[in-house]
Amino acid sequence: xxxxxxxxxxxxxxxxxxxxxxxxxxxxxxxxxxxxxxxxxxxxxxxxxxxxxxxxxxxxxxxxxxxxxxxxxxxxxxxxxxxxxxxxxxxxxxxxxxxxxxxxxxxxxxxxxxxxxxxxxxxxxxxxxxxxxxxxxxxxxxxxxxxxxxxxxxxxxxxxxxxxxxxxxxxxxxxxxxxxxxxxxxxxxxxxxxxxxxxxxxxxxxxxxxxxxxxxxxxxxxxxxxxxxxxxxxxxxxxxxxxxxxxxxxxxxxxxxxxxxxxxxxxxxxxxxxxxxxxxxxxxxxxxxxxxxxxxxxxxxxxxxxxxxxxxxxxxxxxxxxxxxxxxxxxxxxxxxxxxxxxxxxxxxxxxxxxxxxxxxxxxxxxxxxxxxxxxxxxxxxxxxxxxxxxxxxxxxxxxxxxxxxxxxxxxxxxxxxxxxxxxxxxxxxxxxxxxxxxxxxxxxxxxxxxxxxxxxxxxxxxxxxxxxxxxxxxxxxxxxxxxxxxxxxxxxxxxxxxxxxxxxxxxxxxxxxxxxxxxxxxxxxxxxxxxxxxxxxxxxxxxxxxxxxxxxxxxxxxxxxxxxxxxxxxxxxxxxxxxxxxxxxxxxxxxxxxxxxxxxxxxxxxxxxxxxxxxxxxxxxxxxxxxxxxxxxxxxxxxxxxxxxxxxxxxxxxxxxxxxxxxxxxxxxxxxxxxxxxxxxxxxxxxxxxxxxxxxxxx
DNA sequence: CAGCGAAGG
Numbered sequence: 001x002x003x004x005x006x007x008x009x010x011x012x013x014x015x016x017x018x019x020x021x022x023x024x025x026x027x028x029x030x031x032x033x034x035x036x037x038x039x040x041x042x043x044x045x046x047x048x049x050x051x052x053x054x055x056x057x058x059x060x061x062x063x064x065x066x067x068x069x070x071x072x073x074x075x076x077x078x079x080x081x082x083x084x085x086x087x088x089x090x091x092x093x094x095x096x097x098x099x100x101x102x103x104x105x106x107x108x109x110x111x112x113x114x115x116x117x118x119x120x121x122x123x124x125x126x127x128x129x130x131x132x133x134x135x136x137x138x139x140x141x142x143x144x145x146x147x148x149x150x151x152x153x154x155x156x157x158x159x160x161x162x163x164x165x166x167x168x169x170x171x172x173x174x175x176x177x178x179x180x181x182x183x184x185x186x187x188x189x190x191x192x193x194x195x196x197x198x199x200x201x202x203x204x205x206x207x208x209x210x211x212x213x214x215x216x217x218x219x220x221x222x223x224x225x226x227x228x229x230x231x232x233x234x235x236x237x238x239x240x241x242x243x244x245x246x247x248x249x250x251x252x253x254x255x256x257x258x259x260x261x262x263x264x265x266x267x268x269x270x271x272x273x274x275x276x277x278x279x280x281x282x283x284x285x286x287x288x289x290x291x292x293x294x295x296x297x298x299x300x301x302x303x304x305x306x307x308x309x310x311x312x313x314x315x316x317x318x319x320x321x322x323x324x325x326x327x328x329x330x331x332x333x334x335x336x337x338x339x340x341x342x343x344x345x346x347x348x349x350x351x352x353x354x355x356x357x358x359x360x361x362x363x364x365x366x367x368x369x370x371x372x373x374x375x376x377x378x379x380x381x382x383x384x385x386x387x388x389x390x391x392x393x394x395x396x397x398x399x400x401x402x403x404x405x406x407x408x409x410x411x412x413x414x415x416x417x418x419x420x421x422x423x424x425x426x427x428x429x430x431x432x433x434x435x436x437x438x439x440x441x442x443x444x445x446x447x448x449x450x451x452x453x454x455x456x457x458x459x460x461x462x463x464x465x466x467x468x469x470x471x472x473x474x475x476x477x478x479x480x481x482x483x484x485x486x487x488x489x490x491x492x493x494x495x496x497x498x499x500x501x502x503x504x505x506x507x508x509x510x511x512x513x514x515x516x517x518x519x520x521x522x523x524x525x526x527x528x529x530x531x532x533x534x535x536x537x538x539x540x541x542x543x544x545x546x547x548x549x550x551x552x553x554x555x556x557x558x559x560x561x562x563x564x565x566x567x568x569x570x571x572x573x574x575x576x577x578x579x580x581x582x583x584x585x586x587x588x589x590x591x592x593x594x595x596x597x598x599x600x601x602x603x604x605x606x607x608x609x610x611x612x613x614x615x616x617x618x619x620x621x622x623x624x625x626x627x628x629x630x631x632x633x634x635x636x637x638x639x640x641x642x643x644x645x646x647x648x649x650x651x652x653x654x655x656x657x658x659x660x661x662x663x664x665x666x667x668x669x670x671x672x673x674x675x676x677x678x679x680x681x682x683x684x685x686x687x688x689x690x691x692x693x694x695x696x697x698x699x700x
Numbered sequence: 701c702a703g704c705g706a707a708g709g
Binding site: 051057059085086101102103106107130132221226254255280286302303304368417428486594619620623 | 709
């Protein structure tokens with residue numbers, strides 16, 4: 001066993017776990033918690049009545065950590081030590097220590113709520129507060145109380161606020177294990193720069209000229225800024241006197257780079273050469289670059305945010321949290337003492353930065369999460385009162401309930417329907433799982449499987465067009481199908497069917513500018529979904545190629561109907577006079593069809609009266625991305641449903657319908673209905689709503 | 701016309 005700091009605490013850890021059902025272990029980077037905790041517990045016999053599970057927020061981490069543990073245990077990976085991630089289960093009957101993604105553990109818990117196969121569950125990297133880990137935290141709190149067989153839960157994290165988690169788990173003990181990082185000197189700039197790309201350039205060049213060897217890692221927010229800085233750095237370094245300093249190798253690093261470009265940061269630099277790695281927050285946690293001695297931290301990050309009252313997402317540049325700033329600085333101290341240059345004053349850090357990043361659960365649409373929790377049938381379950389470490393807003397939960405009602409996953413009283421149960425079994429957003437189930441009824445399942453799979457990978461399909469490569473692409477018109485003018489879902493279907501006809505030819509993807517990895521992922525998703533649908537499928541699951549003429553609108557009519565019913569929560573109505581749309585069921589302004597859409601206007605230049613959309617995203621303006629034309633006759637029942645919508649009742653507030661206390665303002669209703677004011681705490685709001693309801697009831 | 705932080709089933 002390696003000589004890691006955590007080993008010295010073995011006795012203390014075992015003793016604490018022995019006496020307590022839940023233990024929080026705080027361990028900085030390099031403490032060895034991810035690899036050693038599971039082995040310690042295994043050695044002490046904790047795997048006798050079940051496996052030891054260790055969750056990770058990321059697939060690569062689950063694989064790489066399990067591989068290391070298998071090595072240390074001197075066993076073959078997949079036998080005594082294994083891992084499970086989507087599409088890949090490398091465990092066997094022999095397995096005692098199992099690494100898995102938090103998402104996989106959630107799926108397992110859907111089919112075995114007591115998780116009896118495990119005697120110990122370790123939630124690793126809990127400080128990252130991934131949506132899935134947050135749900136698991138809530139479930140673990142219930143499980144340690146209700147499970148019949150014995151269960152030990154360990155929550156491990158780097159810089160998490162241990163006190164908070166401890167309070168969440170009825171004041172469970174917190175053990176702190178030191179990390180093994182070298183000291184990192186922090187340098188703050190005295191004033192925030194106007195342009196942080198320029199400021200990064202200047203700082204990087206200063207380091208290059210003055211400081212001894214060691215790679216520089218620069219954190220910016222996105223691809224655009226990264227490309228700008230890479231170009232500026234190249235120009236500037238060329239202009240420096242040859243031989244006056246080290247050679248330089250400049251590497252961009254972000255998620256839209258093809259994997260072969262990403263792995264370049266793992267190959268060691270040539271001798272006498274300094275690397276400049278210009279990165280997004282991907283290098284904060286997901287990828288660890290060796291050899292970094294200097295970090296330049298812009299203090300910003302791009303974050304996706306969901307607004308439950310408008311149903312819109314936005315991707316905004318926001319200040320990082322203190323936790324993130326520490327994490328970034330720590331990247332400089334992995335191999336020897338380092339330096340971190342922060343492009344913001346220390347006052348900003350202390351006074352402006354949040355202590356911790358806003359957890360994902362407070363920034364996402366929760367339709368899928370709420371459906372998942374409903375399907376668990378927790379006995380004392382009131383979704384508005386589920387015990388989260390940090391609760392999402394009541395607006396967000398009500399929005400989720402409203403969406404689930406519109407797609408028939410819950411009934412008007414908020415109870416899960418049999419349809420909803422089937423939906424929860426599919427690893428998809430509710431609108432997509434609803435589409436699949438409807439397509440099964442309407443006999444277009446094979447097409448729907450393809451569309452839904454394509455959408456699951458949508459962002460990874462097209463190579464990220466950068467401003468630099470954009471000009472080239474404009475001269476190479478796409479040979480891809482156009483969705484028969486009916487919309488983007490149809491186009492995605494046609495693209496996949498064409499690929500299928502080439503027998504999944506990789507070169508075809510390249511010729512058509514489709515990311516190979518993305519398309520292979522779509523194929524995997526489609527296979528997985530087909531397997532799940534198999535037991536209830538009424539028609540064929542195989543990819544079918546069109547019997548009728550490819551651009552015949554009839555070809556896709558049934559599929560579009562299934563999409564309309566599936567996306568009942570993402571439906572928009574066109575204005576009478578122009579091509580702006582109003583999303584139905586949300587309080588929101590006009591939105592436009594995104595210019596990249598293949599949806600076609602009629603001879604008069606007008607777009608369809610109704611469309612469903614995959615996503616509402618605010619960039620320069622609010623846009624609908626991925627739209628599909630639907631027909632009025634399919635929309636009518638949804639409009640009727642929207643009119644009867646009673647969110648109060650959906651949230652289990654009453655068994656009596658009462659239209660007057662409807663809490664959301666809907667576009668379908670021409671009159672404005674007052675929304676509940678927002679008192680600070682949600683319990684008092686639930687109480688207030690109940691009192692108002694009772695008062696009204698009394699008046700009648 | 702506009703634009704893609706990171707992750708997961």
